[in-house]
Amino acid sequence: MVHLLRMALEKGLLDAVMVPMRVPAGDGFAHMLTREVALVEQAWPIPPVISVQSGKAVANLTRRGKGAIRVGVVMRPCEMRATLELAKLEQVHLENLTLISMDCPGALALRDFSKSPANEISKFERALNEWEERDIRPICQVCDHSNMVSGDLHLGILGKQEDSFPLIANSAKGEALMSALGFDQATETATWEREADKVTERRSLARQSWKVDLKARIEGPDRLLGILSNCINCHNCMRVCPVCYCRQCYFDSEKVKHPADDYLEQAKRKGALRFPPDMLLFHIGRMTHIGLTCVSCGACEDACPASIPISQMFALAADDAQKAFDYVPGRSMRDPQPLVVYKEKEFEEDETHG
Amino acid sequence: MARIGVFVCECGSNISEKIDIAQLIKHVSTAPGVVVAEPYRLMCSPDGRSYLEERIKKEKLTHIVVAACSPREHQQTFMKVCERAGINPYLMQLVNIREQCAWVTMDPNEATEKATRMVKAAIARVRHQAPLQRREIAVTPDVLVVGGGVAGIEASLTLAGPRRKVWLVERSAGLGGSVNSFPRTYPDMQDPRVGLGSRIAQLKANPSIEILTESQLEQVLGFFGNFQVRIRSTREAGQARELKVGAVLLATGAKLYDPAKIRGYGYGQVDNVLTSMEFEVMSDGDGVRLSDGSMPTSVAIIHCVGREVKGYCSGICCMHALKHSTYLKQRWPNIRTVHLYSDLCVPGKANQAFLENDVRAGTELIRAAGIRVAKGEQNINIDFVREDGAPDRLGVDMVILAPAVEPHADATELAGIADIALDKEGFFARHHEILGSSSSSREGVFVAGCAQGPKDIPETVMQAQAAAGMILASLVPGKKMEIETMTSHIIESYCQGCKTCISVCPFGAITFDERRKVAVVNEVICRGCGNCSAACPSGAAVIKHSTYDQIYQEIVEAVK
Numbered sequence: 001m002v003h004l005l006r007m008a009l010e011k012g013l014l015d016a017v018m019v020p021m022r023v024p025a026g027d028g029f030a031h032m033l034t035r036e037v038a039l040v041e042q043a044w045p046i047p048p049v050i051s052v053q054s055g056k057a058v059a060n061l062t063r064r065g066k067g068a069i070r071v072g073v074v075m076r077p078c079e080m081r082a083t084l085e086l087a088k089l090e091q092v093h094l095e096n097l098t099l100i101s102m103d104c105p106g107a108l109a110l111r112d113f114s115k116s117p118a119n120e121i122s123k124f125e126r127a128l129n130e131w132e133e134r135d136i137r138p139i140c141q142v143c144d145h146s147n148m149v150s151g152d153l154h155l156g157i158l159g160k161q162e163d164s165f166p167l168i169a170n171s172a173k174g175e176a177l178m179s180a181l182g183f184d185q186a187t188e189t190a191t192w193e194r195e196a197d198k199v200t201e202r203r204s205l206a207r208q209s210w211k212v213d214l215k216a217r218i219e220g221p222d223r224l225l226g227i228l229s230n231c232i233n234c235h236n237c238m239r240v241c242p243v244c245y246c247r248q249c250y251f252d253s254e255k256v257k258h259p260a261d262d263y264l265e266q267a268k269r270k271g272a273l274r275f276p277p278d279m280l281l282f283h284i285g286r287m288t289h290i291g292l293t294c295v296s297c298g299a300c301e302d303a304c305p306a307s308i309p310i311s312q313m314f315a316l317a318a319d320d321a322q323k324a325f326d327y328v329p330g331r332s333m334r335d336p337q338p339l340v341v342y343k344e345k346e347f348e349e350d351e352t353h354g
Numbered sequence: 355m356a357r358i359g360v361f362v363c364e365c366g367s368n369i370s371e372k373i374d375i376a377q378l379i380k381h382v383s384t385a386p387g388v389v390v391a392e393p394y395r396l397m398c399s400p401d402g403r404s405y406l407e408e409r410i411k412k413e414k415l416t417h418i419v420v421a422a423c424s425p426r427e428h429q430q431t432f433m434k435v436c437e438r439a440g441i442n443p444y445l446m447q448l449v450n451i452r453e454q455c456a457w458v459t460m461d462p463n464e465a466t467e468k469a470t471r472m473v474k475a476a477i478a479r480v481r482h483q484a485p486l487q488r489r490e491i492a493v494t495p496d497v498l499v500v501g502g503g504v505a506g507i508e509a510s511l512t513l514a515g516p517r518r519k520v521w522l523v524e525r526s527a528g529l530g531g532s533v534n535s536f537p538r539t540y541p542d543m544q545d546p547r548v549g550l551g552s553r554i555a556q557l558k559a560n561p562s563i564e565i566l567t568e569s570q571l572e573q574v575l576g577f578f579g580n581f582q583v584r585i586r587s588t589r590e591a592g593q594a595r596e597l598k599v600g601a602v603l604l605a606t607g608a609k610l611y612d613p614a615k616i617r618g619y620g621y622g623q624v625d626n627v628l629t630s631m632e633f634e635v636m637s638d639g640d641g642v643r644l645s646d647g648s649m650p651t652s653v654a655i656i657h658c659v660g661r662e663v664k665g666y667c668s669g670i671c672c673m674h675a676l677k678h679s680t681y682l683k684q685r686w687p688n689i690r691t692v693h694l695y696s697d698l699c700v701p702g703k704a705n706q707a708f709l710e711n712d713v714r715a716g717t718e719l720i721r722a723a724g725i726r727v728a729k730g731e732q733n734i735n736i737d738f739v740r741e742d743g744a745p746d747r748l749g750v751d752m753v754i755l756a757p758a759v760e761p762h763a764d765a766t767e768l769a770g771i772a773d774i775a776l777d778k779e780g781f782f783a784r785h786h787e788i789l790g791s792s793s794s795s796r797e798g799v800f801v802a803g804c805a806q807g808p809k810d811i812p813e814t815v816m817q818a819q820a821a822a823g824m825i826l827a828s829l830v831p832g833k834k835m836e837i838e839t840m841t842s843h844i845i846e847s848y849c850q851g852c853k854t855c856i857s858v859c860p861f862g863a864i865t866f867d868e869r870r871k872v873a874v875v876n877e878v879i880c881r882g883c884g885n886c887s888a889a890c891p892s893g894a895a896v897i898k899h900s901t902y903d904q905i906y907q908e909i910v911e912a913v914k
Contacts, residue, residue: 063851064871089852246892247850255893255902262910289891339889340857 001045001074001102001155004167004181006037008072013180014098015069018057020047027117031057033071045074045155046102048124049113053299055082055242059091066095073097076104077148078297081330082242084150085293088337091245098173099151103158103196106136106143110302131158131199133206139298139311142207147196150331153177158199159192166192214309214316225280227313230306233276237300237310238286243293243329250289251282283310287317292338293329294318356481359390359415360473361406363397363422365452372456374466378421381470385477389413398428403435410439417445417480421473423452442485444839444899449476471912478911482903486839491878493579494600495831498523500571500768503531504811505605505803505818507553512822514562517831521597522557523585524567529554531607532804535631537638539811540677541708543684546811566595574602574772575862576879578798578828579835600829601798603821604772604782606765608804611660611757619659619755620727624734626650627727627753630671633678640685650751652690653682654736656725660758661696666779668759668808672699675756676712683715692748694722694738722746727753759808772799781807792821800824840899841880842887846872848894855886855895 008014016035021043023030029047031054034040054075061067075083080101086092105127113120123135133141140146147158152174156166166189169175218224235252238244250256256278267273294314301311322328324347325338360382364370375393383391390413396402397420410418418441420432425448433443451469459465495518499506502524514520528534530550539546557563566585572594573584579600587593610631613621620627625645628636636642644650655675661667672695679691698719700709713719722738729735736748761780762768769776775795777783782801785793794801800821803814844855844864849872856864856873863879864886866872875886875895886895893902 089850089854091850091852245850245852246848248848248892250891250893253848253893255906265914337854340854 001100002041002043004100004155004183005040005043005072005074007181008177009035009037009040011180013070013177014072017043017072017074018054018061019043019045019072019074020051020054027114031073031075033061043074046076046104046128048108048121049110050076050079050107050297050299050302051110053082053240053242053297054079055086055092055295055297056240058083058097059086059242059245062093062097063091066093066097068096070096070098072100074100074102075151076107076297077101077145077150078104078143078295078330079242080151081145081148081295082297084330084333085243085295085337086245087333089243089245094333098153098177100153100155101149101151102155103199104140104143104146105131106133106140106146107298108135109137111307133203137298137301138210138309139296139301139315142203142210142315143296144200144204144207145295145328146203147200148331156189156192156196158195159189161188161191168192210312211316211319214312218313218316228280228283228308231279231283231308232306233279233282234305235282236303236305238282240299240303241290242297242299243290243295244286251278251285256281283313287314291318291321292325292327294322295329356387356417357389357413357415358385358387358417358419358477358480359409359413360385360388360392360419360421360477361397361409362391362393362451362473363402363420364393364395365423365456366396369422369452369456372459372462372465373451373469374462377466378469378473382473382477385474387417387481388477390415397422398431403431406432406435407439410436410441416441417483419447419449419473419476419480421449421451421469421476424450424454443488444486445480445483447476447480447483449473471914474914475908475912479904479908482901482907483899484901486898488836488839490834490836491580493829493833493835494581494598495829495833496520496597496599497601497603497825497829498571498581498583498585498597498599499603499605501531501605501607501803501805502526502529502565502567503605503607503803503814504533504550505607505805505814506531506603507550507557508815509603509605509802509818509822510557510563511553511560512819513825514560516562518562518829520563521585521599522563522565523569523571524565525570525588525606527567529557529565529567532631533811535634535638537634538677538681540673540680541704543677543680571602571768571771573862574799575876577861577881579833580837580878581798582879601800601825602772603800603802603818603825604768604774604794604805605801605803605818606762606768606805608759608781608808609762611664611760613659613755613757616660616663618726619656620729620734620753621755624727624729624753626734626751627755630674630678630754630756633754637678637681642682642685644751649686650689652692652733652750653679653752653754654692654694654734654748654750655679655754655756656727656736657693657695657756658697658758659755660760664758664760664779666758667697667699669699669701670759670808670810671756673705673708673810675754676700676709676717678754679717680708680712680715683712683717687715690718690750691716692718692720692750694720694725694736694748696721696723720748759804761805765805772796774799774801777807779807781805792817792824837878838880838882840882840897841877842875842882842884842895842897843877844873844875844886844890845894845896846870848892849873850892850894852891854889854891858885858889860885 005017018031018033020029021032029051087094108120149170152171154168159166169178218227296315298311304310327338379391429448436443436446449472455469497513497520499510499522510520510522533546533550568589569585569587572586575582581599583597585595613619682689682691721741724739726737733751740746775783782805784791792800802818802821851871863876864873867874884897887897
């Protein structure tokens with residue numbers, strides 16, 4: 001991967017790259033935008049943690065339009081999917097970006113990493129070498145899109161043969177870059193497909209049982225409130241979410257701030273009122289707003305100071321909602337978001353009659 | 355400080371017989387901001403209205419709640435009272451405690467309780483209402499006519515005048531449409547292009563008509579009296595013009611069904627098999643010849659080509675088929691002319707005589723089924739089944755096919771651009787079969803000529819003049835129309851430029867400002883439907899008079 005990026009820069013096929021790297025001070029990781037080949041040599045294309053979801057990073061760069069230079073961006077499949085969804089919402093402009101993904105072994109929990117980086121890195125190296133789910137985040141353990149090809153190029157790590165990996169082009173841009181670099185189109189992808197399908201199947205199976213278990217844990221108002229009981233309304237989950245793109249979140253606006261008398265009235269009727277109120281409304285409201293675009297990247301759960309399994313809860317609801325619309329967020333730019341698609345006949349089985 | 359006046363109408367006994375008015379007034383008079391709470395016997399009567407006006411002025415009321423009947427009945431009535439009394443009509447809320455309460459609730463206690471909630475909710479709402487200005491714009495009397503054939507030309511000439519401009523848009527380089535190809539028309543067998551030419555000359559000489567050839571309609575936004583249309587030139591690529599018109603007339607004509615779709619007719623496979631239109635062109639200047647250059651000695655004309663597929667009778671093909679044989683017999687009396695038809699359709703005062711003349715001149719009319727056209731040894735063989743059921747064969751030198759008339763291939767696209775419905779045959783649908791035959795499904799968009807359904811030239815002219823008449827009667831120059839007050843407004847600082855609102859706006863009223871990267875509502879086109887407000891995740895799109903605060907406060911009060 002690093003080799004590919006270096007060649008692209010040296011041959012002038014890309015003007016810059018945005019790739020995860022260890023930050024200069026401390027142990028953290030971040031996507032760095034650079035054209036210094038020397039720095040690119042030190043990149044970690046698959047870092048052990050997802051710090052800032054790179055869909056958000058790319059939106060920062062291109063929200064106001066494409067830049068003047070061609071940038072290659074390296075991202076995990078879930079970050080890629082978020083990027084494509086943001087492009088559909090005009091928050092990312094893809095024209096001068098080349099999106100490069102790879103098979104993802106999963107990521108570690110940010111909290112664990114920050115406590116003991118060296119330890120965690122060796123755990124991650126094991127996960128990367130053996131491709132097993134023991135140490136990765138719960139949301140990654142049940143990810144059934146970890147090999148998704150939806151950008152311009154995809155590195156099929158699971159199809160490793162001797163020392164090379166198949167490089168799969170998914171667009172004219174990807175193909176052009178590949179041939180300009182002198183790479184042949186992956187002639188043999190059968191191994192990659194087989195290995196990738198194995199991983200997807202394993203994790204899909206895990207996903208099914210995970211859904212049943214999680215549903216049992218959070219079903220019904222009491223259990224739901226129970227699992228959210230430690231929520232401190234910091235809205236971190238919303239802030240780090242790549243597909244939460246509003247300039248001002250509805251749930252931060254004046255609309256959810258009420259006169260004291262309204263709160264006193266509510267408290268009177270319920271007997272007691274938790275403060276700040278409307279915590280459940282925030283989560284369910286956010287679920288309604290972004291549920292159809294949620295890519296289960298886990299950024300929210302990493303950011304939650306109260307250790308609430310919030311990404312898992314969202315993934316549970318999002319899965320069923322997305323299936324109802326037959327929509328896979330981030331699979332392709334050609335899939336319009338369900339909100340803007342009108343069908344005269346839809347969900348007739350759910351209509352009430354008479 | 356708001357000074358809210360609450361007026362409860364007894365509506366004769368309609369409301370008072372179910373709702374305890376005194377109780378209602380007692381409970382609502384304590385709501386914050388209420389300074390007056392009174393009953394009145396019949397609020398909508400002249401006395402009631404003057405009383406309301408007096409009270410507003412005397413008590414210096416700033417907001418009004420009227421508890422009475424349905425807004426459909428008297429919203430405008432009480433808004434006018436507010437205007438006369440000097441307060442903004444949008445600071446009034448009419449609560450329906452008649453149709454929605456007294457008339458549908460059995461138990462008087464429940465009815466009174468419900469009415470109390472409804473009125474208190476209205477009081478909470480009205481406190482958050484903002485004054486809005488009613489706006490009028492002058493209707494544009496100008497008209498866009500799409501299609502430069504007979505229908506378009508006649509409509510343009512009827513419409514154009516010193517106070518009404520007409521833009522005539524035509525796809526091809528010249529005017530005249532299908533009639534340009536007719537060297538003669540029935541029943542007089544004269545060249546229509548002479549008359550057509552003089553109409554076109556009048557059109558070009560008319561200073562109120564602007565002709566845009568090699569141009570197409572690309573977009574229609576707005577509504578009757580106030581359309582914004584975009585015309586694109588196919589000549590200079592990218593050149594577009596935005597025009598403001600009050601009405602649009604679509605007169606884009608039709609075409610012939612392609613007989614190649616039915617193999618049995620031999621079109622495109624057997625030599626000297628032509629369509630009716632191809633024969634018209636060939637017969638111009640008497641150039642009727644076979645492909646080898648010789649004169650045909652016999653011509654068969656086959657009717658109803660494609661009729662079963664299309665499912666309707668095109669009405670005009672029998673007559674123009676008879677026109678062909680009449681012409682051939684007039685010009686070359688010895689040519690054998692035979693018609694193979696399934697049914698003959700010759701309505702109208704002159705047409706039957708036309709047919710009889712042709713028969714007298716020697717044209718044969720054979721009722722036939724199961725027609726198959728194939729190359730024969732000497733010329734063309736037509737195998738068919740006679741009326742008596744026996745098979746028969748005809749040998750002729752030339753075959754003219756009379757295909758069904760069907761919509762142009764791009765009629766669907768044009769209907770999409772104009773946002774009008776198609777009927778089940780694919781032509782532009784009439785608003786009403788009897789009473790709206792030159793109106794489309796969209797108010798302000800009219801249809802005339804074959805684009806609406808197959809018809810002959812006199813019928814085309816009639817429909818074009820009818821459409822023009824509808825426009826002349828309603829788009830009177832100088833007339834004003836009120837545009838929607840309760841429109842959407844997008845708050846720039848909340849808008850993140852995702853364009854979701856633009857995708858869901860049914861009226862095309864929202865555009866994207868590329869410089870500021872925000873969506874902007876065109877308040878003249880916006881109809882206040884609320885789709886944008888519902889779709890916007892940030893709450894940037896706000897509908898006037900249905901703001902978050904107004905609705906929220908109303909609900910909170912109603913469910914307390």
